[in-house]
Each structure stands twice: as structure tokens, then as C-alpha cells.
Amino acid sequence: DAGITQSPRHKVTETGTPVTLRCHQTENHRYMYWYRQDPGHGLRLIHYSYGVKDTDKGEVSDGYSVSRSKTEDFLLTLESATSSQTSVYFCATNWRERGGQETQYFGPGTRLLVL
Amino acid sequence: RKEVEQDPGPFNVPEGATVAFNCTYSNSASQSFFWYRQDCRKEPKLLMSVYSSGNEDGRFTAQLNRASQYISLLIRDSKLSDSATYLCVVNPPQGGKLIFGQGTELSVKP
Numbered sequence: 539d540a541g542i543t544q545s546p547r548h549k550v551t552e553t554g555t556p557v558t559l560r561c562h563q564t565e566n567h568r569y570m571y572w573y574r575q576d577p578g579h580g581l582r583l584i585h586y587s588y589g590v591k592d593t594d595k596g597e598v599s600d601g602y603s604v605s606r607s608k609t610e611d612f613l614l615t616l617e618s619a620t621s622s623q624t625s626v627y628f629c630a631t632n633w634r635e636r637g638g639q640e641t642q643y644f645g646p647g648t649r650l651l652v653l
Numbered sequence: 654r655k656e657v658e659q660d661p662g663p664f665n666v667p668e669g670a671t672v673a674f675n676c677t678y679s680n681s682a683s684q685s686f687f688w689y690r691q692d693c694r695k696e697p698k699l700l701m702s703v704y705s706s707g708n709e710d711g712r713f714t715a716q717l718n719r720a721s722q723y724i725s726l727l728i729r730d731s732k733l734s735d736s737a738t739y740l741c742v743v744n745p746p747q748g749g750k751l752i753f754g755q756g757t758e759l760s761v762k763p
Contacts, residue, residue, distance in 0.1 A: 569749065580755035581697070581740075588749070596750070628696055637702050639685045640744065642751055644696040 541565050542645035544629050550651045557616040559648050561629030569632035570612040571642065572596075572604060574625040581628070587612055619652045626650075654679050659741050659754040667762055670731045674757045676724045676741030684748065686717055688726045689740040691756065697740055700726075731761045 541564035551557050561570060572584040573596075583596030585604040593604050601623060603615045616623055626647050633643035659676045666672050678686075686703035701708065703715040703724050714727040724741055741754035 571750075578755075581753040583750060586750065626694075635687075635699060635702055637704070639687075639702050640748070641685070641687050641699060641702070641742070644698070647696050 544645040559614045561612045567631035571630040572614045573628045624652045656752045657754040663758040674726045678743045682746035683743045685744040687742040691738045
């Protein structure tokens with residue numbers, strides 16, 4: 539268990555409003571990731587972080603920004619939410635499985651509906 | 654060509670059946686491979702890693718064929734609780750980010 543929580547777990551908002559999702563981990567993992575998951579597209583990487591204040595874009599970063607001021611917290615912000623950002627958002631951290639290979643462990647997800 | 658491709662299914666099988674999923678990947682230098690399971694409306698969870706020599710965990714067997722660039726997952730004696738979406742996951746050579754397939758849906762019926 540990599541001790542990941544996400545907040546809020548559900549959110550309904552209106553088009554044009556800013557939204558911030560929080561990912562919190564307790565295991566001091568260096569890497570953290572934000573994904574969105576939509577039917578027909580699978581998991582798509584939005585942004586990731588490889589350390590405090592070190593972030594980089596994923597494949598679907600337009601309309602999203604991130605911040606990581608502490609190791610344990612990775613924030614995803616939708617500056618001006620659009621209906622196309624209605625999705626399920628998952629946070630993940632890097633994690634070494636019992637065989638020694640590096641993989642990822644996911645948080646429980648946030649369901650976002652933009653009206 | 655997608656980096657990781659899976660048959661989306663759904664695979665509808667009776668309890669007790671054996672079912673196999675395949676997955677192909679495009680980058681021959683990929684480093685490590687995994688199968689994740691995702692239940693409806695839940696987060697993906699690691700099911701098992703895939704090792705070059707093949708590996709087994711109870712009713713689940715994973716195999717890797719580097720020459721043909723495919724990974725397989727075999728589930729024997731299917732249970733109702735095996736119903737889920739199975740994600741093929743590849744760690745590319747540069748590391749740091751995983752590549753996920755779109756998933757194969759399995760439905761096990763009584």
C-alpha cells in the first residue's frame with residue numbers, strides 16, 4: 539500500500555470555474571502522476587512530477603497545470619473547467635513491486651463532472 | 654500503431670473456463686511489463702508483473718515473448734470475481750512513465 543489519498547472524491551462544477559484536485563501520499567515517493575480515464579481512451583497521462591517543484595507534461599496537458607511544493611502533495615488545477623474535462627482523474631506514485639520492478643500505485647480517483 | 658494494443662473484448666465466459674488475453678507492444682526496447690486489474694469505477698491495481706521466463710500466481714499465468722513483442726495473461730478456472738477489465742502495461746526504455754493499453758473487459762457468468 540503506497541498510502542495515496544485523493545480529494546475531493548467527487549465534484550460537480552460549472553464551465554469556466556477553476557478546479558483543484560489534490561493527491562496526497564505518505565510514502566515519500568519521488569515520482570507522482572496525474573491521469574485521466576475516459577471510455578474509449580484508457581488512461582492518459584496529464585502531468586507528472588519527479589520531485590519537489592519538478593514537473594513535466596504528459597500527452598494531454600492542455601488546460602491543466604500542476605504544482606508540487608511538498609513531496610507528499612501533487613495538485614492538479616483546471617484553470618477554467620470545460621465539459622471535455624469531465625472525467626475520472628487518478629493520481630499515482632512510483633512503486634517497487636515485490637519482484638523489484640518499478641511500477642505505479644494508484645489512488646482511488648476523483649470523479650469530476652463539468653456542467 | 655498504438656504503443657500498446659489489446660483486444661477490448663468483452664470476453665464473456667462461463668465459470669470454470671480458461672481465458673487468455675494477449676497484448677502487443679511497439680517498442681522492442683521496453684524494459685518491464687505488467688498486468689493490472691481494474692474493477693468498475695475503481696482504480697487500477699497491479700495483478701502481476703510479467704517476467705521473461707514466464708510466471709504464475711495461482712490461477713494466473715503471465716508470459717512474455719520479446720521476439721514477437723507480445724504479452725499474454727492466462728486465467729484458469731475462472732471465477733465470478735474475476736470479472737473486471739485487465740490492463741496491459743509496458744515500461745518503455747526511457748523509464749519514468751508507463752504505457753497503458755486500453756484494457757480487455759472480462760465478464761464471467763454463472
